[in-house]
Amino acid sequence: MKKIVTFGEIMLRLATPDYQRFSQASSLNATFGGGEANVAVSLANFGFDAEFLSRLPENDLARACIMDLHKHGVSTENMLLGGERIGIYFLETGGRRTFK
Amino acid sequence: MEVNGSASISSKQGAVARSSKVIYDRAHSSISEIQPGMVNWEKVFENTQWFHWTGITPAISQSAADTLKEAIATANRMGITVSTDLNFRKNLWKYGKKASEVMPELVSGCDIILGNEEDADMVFEIKPEGIDVSGGHIEATAYQSVCEQMTTRFPRAKKVIVTLRGSINASHNSWSGVLWDGIQLLKAPDYDITHIVDRVGGGDSFMAGLIYGLVTFPEDDQKALNFAVAASCLKHTIHGDYNLVTVAEVETLMKGDGSGRVSR
Numbered sequence: 001m002k003k004i005v006t007f008g009e010i011m012l013r014l015a016t017p018d019y020q021r022f023s024q025a026s027s028l029n030a031t032f033g034g035g036e037a038n039v040a041v042s043l044a045n046f047g048f049d050a051e052f053l054s055r056l057p058e059n060d061l062a063r064a065c066i067m068d069l070h071k072h073g074v075s076t077e078n079m080l081l082g083g084e085r086i087g088i089y090f091l092e093t094g095g096r097r098t099f100k
Numbered sequence: 101m102e103v104n105g106s107a108s109i110s111s112k113q114g115a116v117a118r119s120s121k122v123i124y125d126r127a128h129s130s131i132s133e134i135q136p137g138m139v140n141w142e143k144v145f146e147n148t149q150w151f152h153w154t155g156i157t158p159a160i161s162q163s164a165a166d167t168l169k170e171a172i173a174t175a176n177r178m179g180i181t182v183s184t185d186l187n188f189r190k191n192l193w194k195y196g197k198k199a200s201e202v203m204p205e206l207v208s209g210c211d212i213i214l215g216n217e218e219d220a221d222m223v224f225e226i227k228p229e230g231i232d233v234s235g236g237h238i239e240a241t242a243y244q245s246v247c248e249q250m251t252t253r254f255p256r257a258k259k260v261i262v263t264l265r266g267s268i269n270a271s272h273n274s275w276s277g278v279l280w281d282g283i284q285l286l287k288a289p290d291y292d293i294t295h296i297v298d299r300v301g302g303g304d305s306f307m308a309g310l311i312y313g314l315v316t317f318p319e320d321d322q323k324a325l326n327f328a329v330a331a332s333c334l335k336h337t338i339h340g341d342y343n344l345v346t347v348a349e350v351e352t353l354m355k356g357d358g359s360g361r362v363s364r
Binding site (some may be wrong): 003004005007008009011031032035037040042046048054055057062078080082084085086087089090091092094 | 311
């Protein structure tokens with residue numbers, strides 16, 4: 001089957017654990033994500049031939065990101081390498097607690 | 101998770117809500133400094149059936165928007181299906197142009213458009229009629245006017261899909277979607293997601309499910325839409341951006357098994 005290509009930005013995601021506030025957290029959970037990469041990963045999980053295209057710096061963090069995409073079955077054969085940095089987003093997960 | 105749930109969507113007494121927060125640190129990223137001509141799109145699109153982009157990429161920088169324009173034009177020329185998720189992010193448009201200036205030309209090259217009522221309003225000033233988007237119950241049929249306005253403005257688009265998220269609070273959303281094919285409005289079942297683990301990537305998981313569905317069930321848009329909603333429902337139970345579920349797991353939920361019983 002012909003492949004599906006997505007194009008955009010993938011970032012390092014640093015999320016507070018256990019619904020902690022930024023002001024509480026002493027560690028952050030590191031994963032990767034970004035709208036178009038997320039679509040490619042999901043399609044690969046469905047068995048489709050999916051490729052993600054972006055531009056990432058030539059450093060170990062970007063290499064870890066590419067390895068993560070490969071782990072999830074996404075091709076990065078046309079990934080551009082260059083520039084200075086991979087974007088980051090910080091996430092504080094909100095939630096609801098019910099009390100009686 | 102309750103399928104076709106009848107649970108109340110009014111706020112529960114004694115519940116307190118705190119919204120999730122995102123802080124971006126993405127200025128001067130490598131992709132924001134991409135330049136037109138860097139990608140050989142003809143080569144990338146060899147053996148390709150579908151190209152997907154979102155409204156985030158043209159928000160990053162002028163050069164990213166220009167590179168995306170090359171991609172869409174090449175995909176159109178090569179007969180590749182193009183889809184977009186409008187994905188309006190107000191805080192990302194910082195390089196001096198508005199989404200309403202940049203997006204129309206890009207969206208005009210799309211065959212499939214996904215968005216929600218806020219995207220359509222903020223990017224194209226297209227508003228639904230007769231609903232209160234601030235919360236509570238959302239009438240799917242009220243979205244038909246949004247879809248019709250979209251296909252009138254962007255005649256290349258064969259299908260417009262709107263995600264329907266009702267936010268009861270940060271942990272409890274209702275979730276569904278509608279698909280407009282230019283003639284009729286299809287509506288997916290309603291899901292009641294009562295204990296959200298992680299909603300980041302929810303819309304992306306919908307888009308992936310939709311692409312899978314439209315490719316796999318080309319004669320059955322209802323099934324494609326239902327697959328998209330069920331897939332993204334499962335995403336809400338998974339930590340991280342990625343929807344790490346299989347086709348079989350989505351189909352199990354589509355068949356109505358939202359029991360959460362241990363599968364052995």
